[in-house]
Amino acid sequence: MIEVKSLTKTYGKNRGIKGISFSIPEGQIVGFLGPNGAGKTTTMNIITGYLSADIGTVTVAGFDILEKPREAKRHIGYLPEQPPLHLGMTVEEYLDFVYELKGVRSPSQKDHIGSVCEMAGLTDVYFRLIGHLSKGFKQRVGLAQAMIGDPDVLILDEPTVGLDPRQIVEIRNVIKDMGKSRTIILSTHILPEVSAVCERVLVISQGLIVADDKPENLAGSIGGERTLLARIAGPKSQVLALLRDQDGIQNVSELGEMESGSHDFVLESRPNVDIRKPMFSALAKAGYPLLMLRPQDASLEEIFLKLTETGHEKTESEEG
Template structure:
């Protein structure tokens, strides 16, 4: 569906994107992960036809951004970083403007607008001017304008930056719902976001792709460690002593909560230490309050790949 071929983008002498290639399959939710300035936004701007590529090209449904930028723009919904919107415009007027500029038939405009208003939960704020809205609502307006022409592809540049935790959850749910029917490319530098929303991750660093795979894939491939949470009620000193005596486990972190001690443990990727920990607790007579394997933790992968 989207094919990026040897894409290079230079700003003057600086290479923002350096010969990257990847494809995105229909229906996939792809996460771009990378530190600020890694080239995530630049890549997205080339895909959406905002910036022309310096070298290489991007194909969307077989169309080339160098030649068919207009047709590609029709198939893509785009939400740029920081959600730029016209602050003076009421929401309804803004959506009507985008619908008209996108050439949606006057007959279909009302139903399309209603569909995105319902989907993004904007019914209550339609008459309000955009500048009076909270950031969460502004983000929804941004998503609504990106969805108004019912595109197959959605490109979202840092869609949750600057939102409060509740708003982040709302927007993520919305993105996940959209991701069930559309191809989505989203960028972020927030790691849990990728795990929450994406089928596949591309880690970009200094304009190059340094990793490509599912979040779990990357975790096992790069970090070689497995993380466990182990919580017990018992003599914390004794527990620590027993655990640190073991060579196959390493204590990464210890915290106390109301008499319960929570250990963050690391083990080799190929061993499952959970049965062992359970037996230990039984033998020693500790009350087990928590025992689970943490979901793939991309933080290590990310840091090891992008700190160099």
């Protein structure tokens, strides 16, 4: 559905994007993840035809955005970082304008806009001036604007930014709903959002794609050796000695006393060894109760930091 080939765009020195390529099949929800200034917005602006790349091509639904801009744009709904709202218009006037601007042909303009408003939760504010709406509602009007004309591809630049937690959940559900029948790219720097909504993650850092995978695979691949967090009641030194005696445990580090009479330990097992059962029996035999045991998967935050750090090093070495 979306085909992006070696996009490059430079602004001044060392900004912009450096050869981004990816391809998104129909019906996928893809998350663009990256720190501020990584090139997410630039990439999205190029895909939607707002900016042009120095090098590279973008094809949407089989149409090149530069050669057949009108055909390609007909398939795209775009919610930019700042929703493109005319504050002096009511929601009704604005959506009518967008409908006409996009040259949408549907059996009934009123029904179409009505259904979009319902999806975006705008029915209650339909006759109000956009300038008087709260930020969350403005964001929804922006989302509704992107959905007018029922495009196959939705490109959403930080759709949940500035919303309160309840609105965030609502907007995410709207996006998930829409994603059932559409291809969606959404950018964010909020990591849990990606695992909540997306089927695939593209991590961008310093204008390069540093990872492209499913959110859960990303966690597994970077997590490395399995680490466990254990809280064990008993005297520290003896427990530590006992843990170090365990065959499967490669490394133990003590975190301190979080709950009186117990200590927390981070246990790193050898690859492909499950240490939980033998450790539990050993502790039980020695009379040190295990109060808590949970896997310490690398969180998306850590993965993200790791990836963007390596991306950083890579670009630096490239330049050097």
